[in-house]
Amino acid sequence: MAALENRSLDSKSWDGNYGPHGWHRYVGRFPPHLVRALLNHFEARPGQTVCDPFTGSGTTLVEARMLGLRAVGIDLCPLSCMLSRTKSKFPDDPRHLSQRFNQFSQHFEGLLAGFTKAHPSGTYPHNAVVEREGNAIPKFANMERWFTPEALLGTSVAVELIMQEEGYARDLFATALSAEMRSIGNVDVDVVRAEYRKTARVGVDVLRLVSRRVKKMLAGIDRTLRSHEGLIGSPDDIDVREENMLSTDLAEGSVDYIVTSPPYGVESLSYLRTHLLSYRSLDAHFKYDPYSFSDDAVGSEYLAADASAAGSVATSLSPTFASFFSEGFDGTDPRRVAMMEKFFDDLVQVGANFQKWLRPGGAIAFVIGNKRLGERVIPTDIIVGELFSNQGLRLEKTVEHKLKTNNSNSEVPWQERIIQNEAVLIFRRA
Ligand SMILES: C[S@@+](CC[C@H](N)C(=O)[O-])C[C@H]1O[C@@H](n2cnc3c(N)ncnc32)[C@H](O)[C@@H]1O
Structure with missing residues:
Protein backbone atom coordinates (compact mmCIF):
# COMPACT_ATOMS: atom_id res chain seq x y z
CA MET A 1 0.00 0.00 0.00
CA LYS A 89 -24.62 11.51 -6.39
CA PHE A 90 -24.41 13.06 -9.88
CA PRO A 91 -27.26 11.94 -12.15
CA ASP A 92 -26.88 9.12 -14.66
CA ASP A 93 -28.00 11.52 -17.35
CA PRO A 94 -26.58 15.00 -16.65
CA ARG A 95 -27.68 16.71 -19.91
CA HIS A 96 -30.31 18.99 -18.30
CA LEU A 97 -27.64 20.51 -16.04
CA SER A 98 -25.90 22.50 -18.82
CA GLN A 99 -29.21 23.96 -19.80
CA ARG A 100 -29.93 24.93 -16.20
CA PHE A 101 -26.53 26.54 -15.96
CA ASN A 102 -27.12 28.58 -19.13
CA GLN A 103 -30.24 30.01 -17.52
CA PHE A 104 -28.31 30.64 -14.31
CA SER A 105 -25.72 32.63 -16.29
CA GLN A 106 -28.34 34.72 -18.07
CA HIS A 107 -30.08 35.59 -14.81
CA PHE A 108 -26.72 36.37 -13.25
CA GLU A 109 -25.87 38.89 -15.96
CA GLY A 110 -29.32 40.47 -15.64
CA LEU A 111 -29.06 40.92 -11.88
CA LEU A 112 -25.54 42.28 -12.12
CA ALA A 113 -26.55 44.76 -14.80
CA GLY A 114 -29.51 45.92 -12.64
CA PHE A 115 -27.20 46.60 -9.70
CA THR A 116 -24.51 48.41 -11.65
CA LYS A 117 -27.16 50.60 -13.33
CA ALA A 118 -28.28 51.69 -9.86
CA HIS A 119 -24.63 52.50 -9.00
CA PRO A 120 -23.39 54.29 -12.12
CA SER A 121 -20.20 55.56 -10.49
CA GLY A 122 -19.02 51.92 -10.39
CA THR A 123 -18.10 52.27 -6.73
CA TYR A 124 -20.30 51.12 -3.89
CA PRO A 125 -19.75 50.03 -0.30
CA HIS A 126 -20.07 46.49 0.99
CA ASN A 127 -23.26 47.52 2.79
CA ALA A 128 -24.95 48.30 -0.53
CA VAL A 129 -24.42 44.66 -1.49
CA VAL A 130 -25.61 43.31 1.86
CA GLU A 131 -28.74 45.47 1.62
CA ARG A 132 -29.38 44.50 -2.01
CA GLU A 133 -32.83 42.99 -2.54
CA GLY A 134 -32.30 39.26 -2.96
CA ASN A 135 -28.99 39.14 -1.08
CA ALA A 136 -28.78 36.08 1.18
CA ILE A 137 -25.29 36.58 2.64
CA PRO A 138 -25.54 37.88 6.19
CA LYS A 139 -23.00 40.46 7.28
CA PHE A 140 -20.13 38.77 9.11
CA ALA A 141 -17.00 39.86 10.95
CA ASN A 142 -14.35 41.47 8.74
CA MET A 143 -16.38 40.96 5.59
CA GLU A 144 -14.72 44.06 4.09
CA ARG A 145 -11.33 42.45 4.43
CA TRP A 146 -12.36 39.10 3.01
CA PHE A 147 -14.10 40.45 -0.11
CA THR A 148 -13.80 43.46 -2.36
CA PRO A 149 -17.27 45.01 -2.96
CA GLU A 150 -17.19 43.64 -6.51
CA ALA A 151 -16.33 40.07 -5.37
CA LEU A 152 -19.02 40.26 -2.70
CA LEU A 153 -21.56 41.41 -5.28
CA GLY A 154 -20.76 38.49 -7.61
CA THR A 155 -20.95 36.04 -4.72
CA SER A 156 -24.21 37.54 -3.48
CA VAL A 157 -25.82 37.23 -6.93
CA ALA A 158 -24.53 33.67 -7.30
CA VAL A 159 -25.96 32.67 -3.91
CA GLU A 160 -29.32 34.30 -4.69
CA LEU A 161 -29.57 32.20 -7.86
CA ILE A 162 -28.24 29.04 -6.20
CA MET A 163 -31.08 29.34 -3.69
CA GLN A 164 -33.58 29.33 -6.56
CA GLU A 165 -32.28 25.95 -7.77
CA GLU A 166 -33.34 22.63 -6.33
CA GLY A 167 -31.79 19.23 -5.73
CA TYR A 168 -28.59 18.29 -7.50
CA ALA A 169 -28.31 21.52 -9.54
CA ARG A 170 -28.26 23.57 -6.32
CA ASP A 171 -25.51 21.42 -4.82
CA LEU A 172 -23.51 21.47 -8.06
CA PHE A 173 -23.54 25.26 -8.47
CA ALA A 174 -22.90 25.84 -4.75
CA THR A 175 -19.96 23.43 -4.84
CA ALA A 176 -18.55 25.29 -7.86
CA LEU A 177 -18.83 28.59 -5.99
CA SER A 178 -17.20 27.11 -2.89
CA ALA A 179 -14.38 25.63 -4.96
CA GLU A 180 -13.64 29.06 -6.46
CA MET A 181 -13.72 30.89 -3.13
CA ARG A 182 -9.93 30.97 -3.04
CA SER A 183 -9.94 32.98 -6.28
CA ILE A 184 -12.88 35.17 -5.27
CA GLY A 185 -12.07 36.20 -1.69
CA ASN A 186 -8.98 37.91 -0.36
CA VAL A 187 -7.62 34.59 0.84
CA ASP A 188 -3.96 33.83 0.86
CA VAL A 189 -3.79 30.64 -1.19
CA ASP A 190 -0.39 29.63 0.13
CA VAL A 191 -1.72 28.88 3.57
CA VAL A 192 -4.00 26.07 4.59
CA ARG A 193 -5.82 28.11 7.20
CA ALA A 194 -7.69 31.08 5.80
CA GLU A 195 -5.70 34.28 6.09
CA TYR A 196 -6.10 37.66 4.45
CA ARG A 197 -4.20 38.26 1.30
CA LYS A 198 -1.67 41.06 1.50
CA THR A 199 -3.17 42.85 -1.49
CA ALA A 200 -6.86 42.70 -2.36
CA ARG A 201 -7.83 40.87 -5.55
CA VAL A 202 -8.97 43.16 -8.33
CA GLY A 203 -11.19 42.40 -11.31
CA VAL A 204 -12.83 39.34 -9.76
CA ASP A 205 -15.37 37.93 -12.24
CA VAL A 206 -17.44 35.47 -10.22
CA LEU A 207 -19.58 34.31 -13.14
CA ARG A 208 -16.52 33.51 -15.26
CA LEU A 209 -14.89 31.55 -12.43
CA VAL A 210 -18.05 29.61 -11.56
CA SER A 211 -18.81 28.90 -15.25
CA ARG A 212 -15.37 27.51 -15.84
CA ARG A 213 -15.71 25.28 -12.78
CA VAL A 214 -19.23 24.05 -13.63
CA LYS A 215 -18.13 23.19 -17.18
CA LYS A 216 -15.19 21.26 -15.83
CA MET A 217 -17.48 19.38 -13.45
CA LEU A 218 -20.01 18.55 -16.16
CA ALA A 219 -17.24 17.24 -18.41
CA GLY A 220 -15.98 15.23 -15.42
CA ILE A 221 -19.41 13.61 -14.97
CA ASP A 222 -19.46 12.58 -18.63
CA ARG A 223 -15.95 11.21 -18.45
CA THR A 224 -16.64 9.25 -15.26
CA LEU A 225 -19.83 7.74 -16.64
CA ARG A 226 -17.85 6.60 -19.67
CA SER A 227 -14.71 5.42 -17.88
CA HIS A 228 -16.71 3.36 -15.39
CA GLU A 229 -19.46 2.22 -17.74
CA GLY A 230 -20.89 -1.14 -16.68
CA HIS A 275 -13.38 27.06 4.47
CA LEU A 276 -14.66 30.10 6.35
CA LEU A 277 -15.75 32.04 3.26
CA SER A 278 -17.73 29.08 1.92
CA TYR A 279 -19.62 28.74 5.20
CA ARG A 280 -20.30 32.44 5.46
CA SER A 281 -21.41 32.85 1.84
CA LEU A 282 -23.53 29.71 1.64
CA ASP A 283 -25.16 30.24 5.03
CA ALA A 284 -28.65 30.21 3.44
CA HIS A 285 -28.04 26.84 1.78
CA PHE A 286 -26.54 25.33 4.93
CA LYS A 287 -29.38 26.53 7.13
CA TYR A 288 -27.38 26.57 10.36
CA ASP A 289 -24.09 27.90 11.57
C1 LIG B 1 -10.16 13.95 8.22
S1 LIG B 1 -11.76 14.57 7.74
C2 LIG B 1 -12.21 13.33 6.61
C3 LIG B 1 -11.72 13.62 5.21
C4 LIG B 1 -12.19 12.60 4.20
N1 LIG B 1 -11.49 11.34 4.39
C5 LIG B 1 -12.03 13.09 2.76
O1 LIG B 1 -11.49 12.34 1.92
O2 LIG B 1 -12.41 14.23 2.45
C6 LIG B 1 -12.73 14.32 9.16
C7 LIG B 1 -14.20 14.73 9.06
O3 LIG B 1 -14.85 14.29 10.26
C8 LIG B 1 -15.96 15.15 10.48
N2 LIG B 1 -16.45 14.95 11.86
C9 LIG B 1 -15.89 15.32 13.03
N3 LIG B 1 -16.65 14.93 14.07
C10 LIG B 1 -17.73 14.28 13.55
C11 LIG B 1 -18.86 13.64 14.12
N4 LIG B 1 -19.06 13.59 15.45
N5 LIG B 1 -19.76 13.06 13.29
C12 LIG B 1 -19.58 13.10 11.96
N6 LIG B 1 -18.53 13.70 11.35
C13 LIG B 1 -17.60 14.29 12.14
C14 LIG B 1 -15.39 16.54 10.17
O4 LIG B 1 -16.44 17.44 9.88
C15 LIG B 1 -14.49 16.22 8.96
O5 LIG B 1 -15.17 16.48 7.76
Missing part, protein backbone atom coordinates in the same frame (compact mmCIF):
# COMPACT_ATOMS: atom_id res chain seq x y z
CA ALA A 2 2.79 2.41 0.86
CA ALA A 3 4.17 1.97 -2.64
CA LEU A 4 1.01 3.53 -3.97
CA GLU A 5 1.96 6.97 -2.87
CA ASN A 6 5.65 6.95 -3.53
CA ARG A 7 6.57 9.04 -6.47
CA SER A 8 7.89 6.92 -9.27
CA LEU A 9 11.01 8.09 -11.05
CA ASP A 10 9.30 9.17 -14.22
CA SER A 11 6.09 10.72 -12.89
CA LYS A 12 6.01 14.05 -11.13
CA SER A 13 2.95 13.27 -9.05
CA TRP A 14 0.02 10.94 -8.73
CA ASP A 15 -3.15 12.27 -10.20
CA GLY A 16 -5.51 12.35 -7.25
CA ASN A 17 -8.01 14.37 -9.24
CA TYR A 18 -9.58 11.82 -11.54
CA GLY A 19 -13.37 11.81 -11.88
CA PRO A 20 -15.02 14.10 -9.35
CA HIS A 21 -12.12 13.94 -6.89
CA GLY A 22 -10.57 17.18 -8.12
CA TRP A 23 -13.72 19.27 -7.92
CA HIS A 24 -12.95 20.81 -4.55
CA ARG A 25 -9.80 21.28 -2.48
CA TYR A 26 -11.34 20.22 0.82
CA VAL A 27 -8.62 20.23 3.43
CA GLY A 28 -7.47 16.82 4.63
CA ARG A 29 -8.81 14.84 1.69
CA PHE A 30 -8.05 11.15 1.34
CA PRO A 31 -5.85 10.28 -1.64
CA PRO A 32 -8.49 8.47 -3.73
CA HIS A 33 -6.17 5.72 -4.90
CA LEU A 34 -5.65 4.74 -1.26
CA VAL A 35 -9.41 4.21 -0.86
CA ARG A 36 -9.53 2.19 -4.05
CA ALA A 37 -6.58 0.07 -2.95
CA LEU A 38 -8.31 -0.60 0.38
CA LEU A 39 -11.60 -1.57 -1.26
CA ASN A 40 -9.69 -3.88 -3.60
CA HIS A 41 -7.78 -5.29 -0.65
CA PHE A 42 -11.11 -6.10 1.04
CA GLU A 43 -12.38 -7.58 -2.26
CA ALA A 44 -15.48 -5.38 -2.05
CA ARG A 45 -18.03 -6.44 -4.64
CA PRO A 46 -20.82 -4.46 -6.34
CA GLY A 47 -23.92 -4.37 -4.17
CA GLN A 48 -21.99 -4.54 -0.90
CA THR A 49 -22.09 -1.56 1.47
CA VAL A 50 -19.20 0.64 2.51
CA CYS A 51 -19.54 3.29 5.21
CA ASP A 52 -17.44 6.39 5.83
CA PRO A 53 -18.67 7.96 9.08
CA PHE A 54 -16.24 10.92 8.82
CA THR A 55 -16.94 11.42 5.18
CA GLY A 56 -15.32 14.85 4.69
CA SER A 57 -15.51 15.68 1.01
CA GLY A 58 -16.77 12.21 0.10
CA THR A 59 -13.70 10.49 -1.33
CA THR A 60 -14.85 7.06 -0.13
CA LEU A 61 -18.35 7.66 -1.50
CA VAL A 62 -17.02 8.63 -4.93
CA GLU A 63 -14.92 5.47 -5.12
CA ALA A 64 -17.91 3.41 -3.94
CA ARG A 65 -20.15 4.90 -6.64
CA MET A 66 -17.54 4.27 -9.34
CA LEU A 67 -17.19 0.65 -8.28
CA GLY A 68 -20.94 -0.03 -8.00
CA LEU A 69 -20.94 -0.33 -4.19
CA ARG A 70 -23.62 1.00 -1.91
CA ALA A 71 -22.36 3.65 0.48
CA VAL A 72 -23.33 5.55 3.60
CA GLY A 73 -21.44 8.73 4.37
CA ILE A 74 -21.90 10.65 7.63
CA ASP A 75 -20.57 14.09 8.53
CA LEU A 76 -21.60 16.77 10.98
CA CYS A 77 -20.55 19.50 8.66
CA PRO A 78 -23.01 20.83 6.05
CA LEU A 79 -20.21 21.83 3.66
CA SER A 80 -18.82 18.28 3.74
CA CYS A 81 -22.25 16.81 3.12
CA MET A 82 -22.85 19.14 0.19
CA LEU A 83 -19.47 18.29 -1.40
CA SER A 84 -20.08 14.59 -0.81
CA ARG A 85 -23.51 14.72 -2.45
CA THR A 86 -22.23 16.68 -5.42
CA LYS A 87 -19.24 14.43 -6.02
CA SER A 88 -20.94 11.07 -5.50
CA LEU A 231 -19.49 -0.79 -13.16
CA ILE A 232 -20.70 2.56 -11.87
CA GLY A 233 -23.68 2.40 -9.52
CA SER A 234 -26.82 4.50 -9.18
CA PRO A 235 -26.84 7.84 -7.29
CA ASP A 236 -29.64 6.37 -5.17
CA ASP A 237 -27.21 3.82 -3.74
CA ILE A 238 -25.25 6.59 -1.99
CA ASP A 239 -26.73 7.89 1.25
CA VAL A 240 -25.24 11.08 2.72
CA ARG A 241 -26.30 11.87 6.28
CA GLU A 242 -25.69 15.18 7.97
CA GLU A 243 -25.44 13.86 11.51
CA ASN A 244 -23.21 13.31 14.48
CA MET A 245 -21.84 9.82 13.81
CA LEU A 246 -21.54 9.20 17.55
CA SER A 247 -25.34 9.06 17.74
CA THR A 248 -26.10 7.69 14.26
CA ASP A 249 -28.23 4.60 14.32
CA LEU A 250 -27.42 2.27 11.41
CA ALA A 251 -29.08 -1.15 11.36
CA GLU A 252 -27.08 -3.85 13.08
CA GLY A 253 -24.82 -5.75 10.67
CA SER A 254 -25.85 -3.54 7.72
CA VAL A 255 -22.32 -2.52 6.68
CA ASP A 256 -19.70 -4.71 4.96
CA TYR A 257 -16.73 -2.33 5.16
CA ILE A 258 -15.78 0.89 6.87
CA VAL A 259 -13.12 3.03 5.18
CA THR A 260 -12.56 6.24 7.06
CA SER A 261 -10.25 8.80 8.57
CA PRO A 262 -11.45 10.70 11.63
CA PRO A 263 -9.94 13.94 12.87
CA TYR A 264 -6.62 13.03 14.48
CA GLY A 265 -7.35 14.85 17.72
CA VAL A 266 -7.70 18.48 18.64
CA GLU A 267 -6.77 21.11 16.04
CA SER A 268 -5.20 18.75 13.53
CA LEU A 269 -6.84 20.54 10.68
CA SER A 270 -9.23 23.38 11.07
CA TYR A 271 -12.02 22.75 8.60
CA LEU A 272 -14.01 25.71 9.84
CA ARG A 273 -11.21 28.21 9.45
CA THR A 274 -9.97 26.93 6.13
CA PRO A 290 -21.41 25.19 11.59
CA TYR A 291 -19.61 27.10 14.32
CA SER A 292 -22.19 25.68 16.72
CA PHE A 293 -20.86 22.09 16.57
CA SER A 294 -19.27 22.52 20.02
CA ASP A 295 -18.25 19.19 21.48
CA ASP A 296 -20.34 17.12 19.04
CA ALA A 297 -17.27 17.14 16.80
CA VAL A 298 -14.75 14.40 17.42
CA GLY A 299 -11.52 16.23 18.30
CA SER A 300 -13.43 19.35 19.27
CA GLU A 301 -11.58 22.47 20.37
CA TYR A 302 -14.68 23.74 22.10
CA LEU A 303 -14.65 22.21 25.55
CA ALA A 304 -15.91 24.02 28.63
CA ALA A 305 -13.15 26.01 30.33
CA ASP A 306 -13.47 23.92 33.49
CA ALA A 307 -13.39 20.53 31.72
CA SER A 308 -11.15 18.26 33.76
CA ALA A 309 -8.91 15.39 32.74
CA ALA A 310 -10.38 13.06 35.34
CA GLY A 311 -12.74 10.15 34.79
CA SER A 312 -11.84 9.22 31.23
CA VAL A 313 -13.53 6.05 29.93
CA ALA A 314 -10.50 5.21 27.80
CA THR A 315 -8.30 4.79 30.91
CA SER A 316 -9.87 1.47 31.83
CA LEU A 317 -9.83 0.16 28.24
CA SER A 318 -6.35 1.06 27.00
CA PRO A 319 -3.19 0.51 29.09
CA THR A 320 -1.22 2.65 26.63
CA PHE A 321 -3.69 5.51 27.09
CA ALA A 322 -3.56 5.14 30.88
CA SER A 323 0.22 5.22 31.02
CA PHE A 324 0.61 8.07 28.49
CA PHE A 325 -1.82 10.36 30.27
CA SER A 326 -0.62 9.46 33.77
CA GLU A 327 2.79 11.03 33.15
CA GLY A 328 1.86 14.69 33.23
CA PHE A 329 2.59 17.39 30.68
CA ASP A 330 4.85 20.14 31.87
CA GLY A 331 3.78 23.51 30.60
CA THR A 332 0.85 22.18 28.54
CA ASP A 333 -2.55 23.77 29.09
CA PRO A 334 -4.56 21.19 31.10
CA ARG A 335 -7.58 22.00 28.95
CA ARG A 336 -5.73 20.76 25.88
CA VAL A 337 -4.95 17.54 27.73
CA ALA A 338 -8.65 17.22 28.65
CA MET A 339 -9.62 17.81 25.01
CA MET A 340 -7.36 14.98 23.88
CA GLU A 341 -8.80 12.69 26.56
CA LYS A 342 -12.30 13.55 25.38
CA PHE A 343 -11.15 12.66 21.84
CA PHE A 344 -10.22 9.14 22.98
CA ASP A 345 -13.46 8.79 24.94
CA ASP A 346 -15.28 9.59 21.71
CA LEU A 347 -13.24 6.90 19.94
CA VAL A 348 -14.58 4.36 22.46
CA GLN A 349 -18.08 5.19 21.18
CA VAL A 350 -16.81 5.10 17.57
CA GLY A 351 -15.55 1.54 18.15
CA ALA A 352 -18.86 0.50 19.74
CA ASN A 353 -20.79 1.86 16.74
CA PHE A 354 -18.49 0.07 14.29
CA GLN A 355 -18.99 -3.20 16.13
CA LYS A 356 -22.76 -2.78 15.85
CA TRP A 357 -22.91 -1.58 12.26
CA LEU A 358 -20.54 -4.18 10.75
CA ARG A 359 -21.64 -7.63 9.71
CA PRO A 360 -19.62 -10.51 11.23
CA GLY A 361 -16.42 -10.78 9.18
CA GLY A 362 -16.75 -7.17 8.00
CA ALA A 363 -13.57 -5.09 7.83
CA ILE A 364 -12.41 -1.60 8.78
CA ALA A 365 -9.64 0.59 7.39
CA PHE A 366 -9.07 3.35 9.92
CA VAL A 367 -6.54 5.98 8.89
CA ILE A 368 -5.12 7.80 11.88
CA GLY A 369 -2.13 10.03 12.67
CA ASN A 370 -0.08 10.50 15.81
CA LYS A 371 -0.03 14.08 17.05
CA ARG A 372 2.13 15.84 19.58
CA LEU A 373 0.84 16.88 22.97
CA GLY A 374 3.41 19.24 24.41
CA GLU A 375 6.79 17.62 23.83
CA ARG A 376 5.50 14.06 23.58
CA VAL A 377 3.96 12.18 20.66
CA ILE A 378 0.65 10.48 21.46
CA PRO A 379 0.70 6.80 20.39
CA THR A 380 -2.79 7.20 18.89
CA ASP A 381 -2.44 4.18 16.59
CA ILE A 382 -1.68 1.87 19.51
CA ILE A 383 -4.42 3.37 21.71
CA VAL A 384 -7.02 2.96 18.94
CA GLY A 385 -5.91 -0.66 18.49
CA GLU A 386 -6.50 -1.30 22.18
CA LEU A 387 -9.80 0.59 22.37
CA PHE A 388 -11.29 -1.16 19.35
CA SER A 389 -10.05 -4.62 20.46
CA ASN A 390 -12.15 -4.14 23.57
CA GLN A 391 -15.21 -3.86 21.34
CA GLY A 392 -14.49 -7.17 19.62
CA LEU A 393 -12.74 -5.69 16.60
CA ARG A 394 -9.56 -7.61 15.83
CA LEU A 395 -6.54 -5.62 14.65
CA GLU A 396 -5.27 -7.50 11.58
CA LYS A 397 -2.45 -5.20 10.60
CA THR A 398 -1.02 -1.74 10.89
CA VAL A 399 0.38 -0.22 7.71
CA GLU A 400 2.55 2.84 8.31
CA HIS A 401 1.49 5.27 5.65
CA LYS A 402 2.16 8.99 5.55
CA LEU A 403 -0.65 10.61 3.57
CA LYS A 404 -0.24 13.34 1.05
CA THR A 405 -3.36 15.44 1.20
CA ASN A 406 -4.68 18.34 -0.83
CA ASN A 407 -4.46 16.82 -4.27
CA SER A 408 -0.76 16.92 -4.77
CA ASN A 409 2.45 15.35 -3.72
CA SER A 410 3.81 18.65 -2.52
CA GLU A 411 5.37 18.79 0.90
CA VAL A 412 3.05 20.32 3.49
CA PRO A 413 5.30 21.75 6.25
CA TRP A 414 2.54 22.39 8.84
CA GLN A 415 1.40 18.80 8.44
CA GLU A 416 4.92 17.54 9.09
CA ARG A 417 5.05 19.60 12.25
CA ILE A 418 1.82 18.54 13.90
CA ILE A 419 1.29 15.01 12.60
CA GLN A 420 4.24 12.80 13.32
CA ASN A 421 3.30 9.65 11.46
CA GLU A 422 0.18 8.07 10.04
CA ALA A 423 -1.05 4.53 9.77
CA VAL A 424 -3.85 2.53 8.20
CA LEU A 425 -5.23 0.21 10.87
CA ILE A 426 -7.04 -2.80 9.44
CA PHE A 427 -9.58 -4.39 11.78
CA ARG A 428 -12.01 -7.23 11.29
CA ARG A 429 -15.17 -7.95 13.21
CA ALA A 430 -15.10 -11.44 14.68
